[in-house]
Amino acid sequence: MEKELLRIEHLKKGYGTNDVINDLSLTVRKGEVIVVIGPSGCGKSTLLRCVNALEDIQGGQILLDGEPVRKNAPNISRMREKIGMVFQSYDLFPHRTILDNITLAPMKVQKRKKAEVEQEALELLDRVGLKDRKDDYPRQLSGGQKQRVAIVRALCMHPEILLLDEITAALDPEMVREVLDVVLSLAKAGSTMMIVTHEMAFAKAIADRVIFLENGQIVEESSDPKAFFERPETERARQFLHTFDYESD
């Protein structure tokens, strides 16, 4: 079994009197794909934002490779380089080309050489079928293409773990597949990921482990995604999954 990469211990996070994450613990091994599902407002985005140290936390700790990940800690920029994040909105720089969008952070933050970074960016763009769009600007690309660029941008930083927060939620249906296929290929290649998604068929196909979250707590956790989606053990997970079913009669 692969070594433990991420450890979340007794995490507590709230906004004012609103407790969002309540004593949540979770470990992720290298190469594992964790899919986090749950109703709107249950804390999925907050959880990912805590892992990326975008939020102050009120209790517990998050360790990556045994080192604390904490907002404003002295080691945080080094730690953040190990964590890639892709959101629903791709947040590409509109006045930069696709290639520049990808190479900017590796050059500025990681001080890597332009030639080396560009070569890697082109290889990654090729993998997602967008090499010939390198000189385009984001507005010239479809939503699905922009989201593939956002994934490449994250990968070019060589993160140890990739956090994906509903990355297909804003896409037209015909573009969802092309983005999810990229994520599936990353999983096959051994990337460690925590994925928040409402695409249940995708979740079932990609997850090594499914976490069902409600009110900031893990209500059900399964290392057998097929069984989880077909026969969840808790009533809450059953109800939640039922909202995705349609019956024809």
Ligand code: ADP
């Ligand atoms: P999910 O991603 O599962 O839909 P979120 O993590 O976005 O849920 O939100 C969980 C809860 O935290 C919600 O009640 C939401 O209103 C609250 N929340 C999220 N972000 C903030 C914020 N910046 N300030 C105050 N409350 C927030």
Ligand code: MG
């Ligand atoms: Mg969310």
